[in-house]
Structure formats: C-alpha cells, structure tokens
Amino acid sequence: MARGDHIYVPTKVPFINHHGIDCGGNLVIEYSKNGRIDLVSKQAFTQGRDITIKHYSDAECLPPEFVVIRAYSRLGETEYSLLCNNCEHFASWCKTGNHFSEQVPQWMDKVWCQAPDIRPIVPATNYTSYSY
Numbered sequence: 694m695a696r697g698d699h700i701y702v703p704t705k706v707p708f709i710n711h712h713g714i715d716c717g718g719n720l721v722i723e724y725s726k727n728g729r730i731d732l733v734s735k736q737a738f739t740q741g742r743d744i745t746i747k748h749y750s751d752a753e754c755l756p757p758e759f760v761v762i763r764a765y766s767r768l769g770e771t772e773y774s775l776l777c778n779n780c781e782h783f784a785s786w787c788k789t790g791n792h793f794s795e796q797v798p799q800w801m802d803k804v805w806c807q808a809p810d811i812r813p814i815v816p817a818t819n820y821t822s823y824s825y
Contacts, residue, residue: 694746697757699788701781702742709796712747712784713738714764722764722787724780728773732765753789763787 694700696717701710713723713733721738725731735744755763764787772778781794 694744695757697760697788699747699749699760699784700738700744701747701784702739702744710745710781711738712780714760714784714787716761716764722768724773724783728771730764730767730770730783732768747784747788749789755788755790760787 694715696715698715699712700715700721701712703709704711711723713721715735716722716732719735720732721735722730722732723738725733738744754760764783767783767787776797778792779794779797781796782792785794786792
C-alpha cells in the first residue's frame with residue numbers, strides 16, 4: 694500500500710465496500726459515517742477489516758501527490774449522497790479525475806444523478822447527506 698492509493702474495506706452490508714484515499718503516515722481520507730469527508734487513522738478506517746487496493750492502469754491514474762492533494766481539497770465536505778456522491782465516487786475522483794462508483798449501476802450514476810465525469814476541486818453544495 695502506498696500514499697495516493699485508492700483503498701477499500703468490506704462493510705457489514707454484503708457486496709458493499711467502503712472507499713478512501715491512503716494519505717501515508719497511517720492516515721486515510723474518507724467519507725465518514727457522519728456524511729463528511731474526514732482525515733482518519735488507518736485503524737479507524739478499517740475497523741479491523743482487511744484493506745484492498747483498487748488497481749487502475751497507469752494511464753488512468755493521476756500522480757500520487759496530486760491524488761492526495763485532491764483528497765485534502767475536499768476535507769470537511771458534507772455533500773454525501775448514496776447514489777450520486779458516495780465514498781467510492783470521492784476516491785475514484787481523487788485517483789483518476791473521474792467521478793464514478795462501480796457499486797452504483799452506470800445508468801443510475803450517469804442518467805439519474807447526471808453526475809459530471811470530472812468534479813471541481815472546490816466542492817459544490819446542497820447534496821443530500823446520507824450516512825452509510
């Protein structure tokens with residue numbers, strides 16, 4: 694595992710994972726249970742569960758330091774939406790510049806949510822907050 698990796702752990706809900714960005718130094722940025730993007734310890738992120746690294750091709754990935762900068766740029770955001778702006782959307786945007794979630798069916802992500810492919814670094818407001 695390395696700084697700038699998109700990581701995830703299984704949740705209590707079958708087939709659903711919780712995603713975040715490894716920031717190095719035992720720190721992870723995640724969409725927390727309170728619906729806010731927070732900097733937490735790796736132990737708080739995993740809660741004893743095994744970490745998996747989400748692998749991308751080199752062509753898809755932004756440089757690791759840029760990934761971490763993007764993650765830090767959204768600290769404190771409270772725009773969580775289970776379907777349109779969840780922890781996987783956040784982590785994939787940080788890592789690749791593309792705002793997507795494989796856990797949300799593609800048609801719902803693109804049509805129902807009308808989510809842009811690239812989110813601005815400065816977050817928008819007024820998303821529905823939802824705790825996972």
